[in-house]
Amino acid sequence: MQPRNMSMSGVVDLAAVKAAGEAKAKAEQARAEAARQASQGGGAAPSAGAVPPSALVVDVDEAGFERDVLQLSAEVPVVLDFWAEWCQPCKQLSPLLERLVTEANGRLVLAKVDVDANQMLMQQFQIQGIPAVFAVVAGQVLPLFQGVAPEQQIRETLAQLVQVAEERFGIIGIEVDPSAEAAAGPVETEVPAGPYDALLEAAVVALDAGDLGGAVQAYKNVLADDPGNTEAKLGLAQAELLARVQHMNPQEVRTAAAENPRDPAAQIAAADLDLVGGHVEDAFGRLVDAVKVTFGDDRDAVRLRLLELFEVIGADDPRVAAARTALARVLF
Numbered sequence: 502m503q504p505r506n507m508s509m510s511g512v513v514d515l516a517a518v519k520a521a522g523e524a525k526a527k528a529e530q531a532r533a534e535a536a537r538q539a540s541q542g543g544g545a546a547p548s549a550g551a552v553p554p555s556a557l558v559v560d561v562d563e564a565g566f567e568r569d570v571l572q573l574s575a576e577v578p579v580v581l582d583f584w585a586e587w588c589q590p591c592k593q594l595s596p597l598l599e600r601l602v603t604e605a606n607g608r609l610v611l612a613k614v615d616v617d618a619n620q621m622l623m624q625q626f627q628i629q630g631i632p633a634v635f636a637v638v639a640g641q642v643l644p645l646f647q648g649v650a651p652e653q654q655i656r657e658t659l660a661q662l663v664q665v666a667e668e669r670f671g672i673i674g675i676e677v678d679p680s681a682e683a684a685a686g687p688v689e690t691e692v693p694a695g696p697y698d699a700l701l702e703a704a705v706v707a708l709d710a711g712d713l714g715g716a717v718q719a720y721k722n723v724l725a726d727d728p729g730n731t732e733a734k735l736g737l738a739q740a741e742l743l744a745r746v747q748h749m750n751p752q753e754v755r756t757a758a759a760e761n762p763r764d765p766a767a768q769i770a771a772a773d774l775d776l777v778g779g780h781v782e783d784a785f786g787r788l789v790d791a792v793k794v795t796f797g798d799d800r801d802a803v804r805l806r807l808l809e810l811f812e813v814i815g816a817d818d819p820r821v822a823a824a825r826t827a828l829a830r831v832l833f
Contacts, residue, residue, distance in 0.1 A: 561612040574637040577674045578666045581635040589739040591632040608674035630778035697723045713744040738812035765799040785824035
């Protein structure tokens, strides 16, 4: 899961004179209008960009993309986080992005895009794997990185994004008003802890810390007492998958799989990488094809790994149902 870092030099392409001039003029006009309204009102009238801190992180879909991303990007750089519920690396990266964007205090907004629910956006951005992170500045798109990158590297990338937005486009972000959120007075409802909540939380903490062995053991502890626990089964499958690919050399694995289509171990390793990279259909299809050309213990090994990957995605996913059908055709 090595991140595919993309050079921030791509931002320079956004600095076409016309686009930069228009964005900068729009930002300056908005600030002037906000100042005028405040002075006429004799007090601190909130600007058009004033938002509570919770508004700095939003979920975005295809219907609202024009308003919530493209239009907003004339006021503040919008960071796009392409993720999915089944993607374990996404669950490591998304909280980090949320924290860093919140710390930026209005100089950035994070828009989260669920790729399963927004296939068109995924295609338009030519997403090859998730998590994938882009930015939109003045209506123009640039890639930032793919995969889980170190926190310091992400901090530096976001700092460059803020700098470029301000210097080349005059976009300085939006005003954050903490009092707006306080006034709303959100009520928190305490949910009673379940019998395995502490163990499941320990597994999540271990995953966030990169302790895959600890996460695996925590999930196994739950399943030892409750073999049918769905959350633990899913978490265990995901943690074991991450542990398997942790030290793989992707280029070597894919080369071996291409050169040895009948080698079950080579195909299984490549399928693990496919799934971690978000290529679910590719992973399933690879193993179904391997089942076709293998026999005996080799075929069983491939089939069992395919069933394990089904657990990672979840039985309700339509891609799992399609792959089960394909597997049944091959076996029977």
